Amino acid sequence: MRVNKLISDSGVCSRREADALIAQRRVTIDGAVAAIGAVATMDAVVCVDGVALRPRAARGAAARRHVYIALNKPVGITCTTEHAVKDNIVDFIDHAERIFPIGRLDKDSEGLILLTSNGDIVNEILRAENAHEKEYLVGVNRPVTAQFLTGMARGVRVHGQMTRPCKTRRIAKFGFAIVLTQGLNRQIRLMAEAFDYRVTQLRRVRIVNIRLGALRVGQWRNLTDAELHGLLPQRTSW
Known part of the structure; x- marks a missing residue:
């Protein structure tokens, strides 16, 4: 199997990004520096920056009918399956199977987004x-106040409707955490604007029971x- 596919299958990065790692001489096969287009046997030891690859699939994942992945989306990537759109999320991941984003995350935002090959469940x-x-x-862009957090939590008129009550907490002078149970277009940015705040950075760190954790920007797993047990209806066939 080509080394770039082995790297991609391990969940380190896309095949395109794997080619860049190989070109930078950061990939080895059984201790020898790999070349672009190199092929490795399944029992070969492939390392990236000296760290051996581990199989991406857990024991139960190998038998799944569908792909379910978590991506730490970088700013600038658009959550669309349209290949004509520059920097679309599907081309960015470059998965071997056809996958769909579950929901969206604004182009200017980063963090956790889920994708799957199971279009029926989205x-x-x-x-x-x-x-x-x-x-x-x-x-x-302004210090976070108790009044601002209370107002956000109570709900704000966005797109002609009141947002649902939500949870907020202060995490820094210019930062706060918010937990939503709905996903209106650019909701947090528009909610903040209602109080004359401008969002300078927005990162999603959790969806239900799935956390971003230590997943690096641009990586997926x-x-x-x-x-899956916590996310999918129990009747769903994986």
Whole structure:
């Protein structure tokens, strides 16, 4: 198998990014520096920056019918399956299977987003009445006050409707955390604008029971069995 695909399958990065690592001489096969287009056997020891690759799939994941992954989306990537759109999320991940983003994350925002090859389940996960929690860390241009946090938590008129009550907490002089159970377009930015605040940074760190954790910007990984149990309806076939 080509080394760039082995690296991609391990969840380190996309095949395109793997080619860049190989060109930078950061990849080895059984101790020898790999060349672009190199092929490795399945029992070869492939290392990136001296760290051996580990299989991406957990024991239960290998038998799944569908792909379920978590990506730490960088700023500038657009959550669309349209290949004509520059820097679209599907081309960025470059997965071997056809995948769809579950919901969206603004181009100017970063952090956790889920993708799957199971198109039938996307709308069910996003259904409003399920009220799935999504947690964000937000930087703003003015000091965060108790009045601002209380107002955000009570609800704000956005797109002609009041947002649902939500949870907020101060995390820094110019930063706060917010937990939403809905996903209106540019919701947090518009909510903040209602109080004359401007969002300078927005990162999603949790969706229901799935956390961003130590996943680096631009990296993706398979969801674990425990994460899928908490996310998907119990009748869903993986």
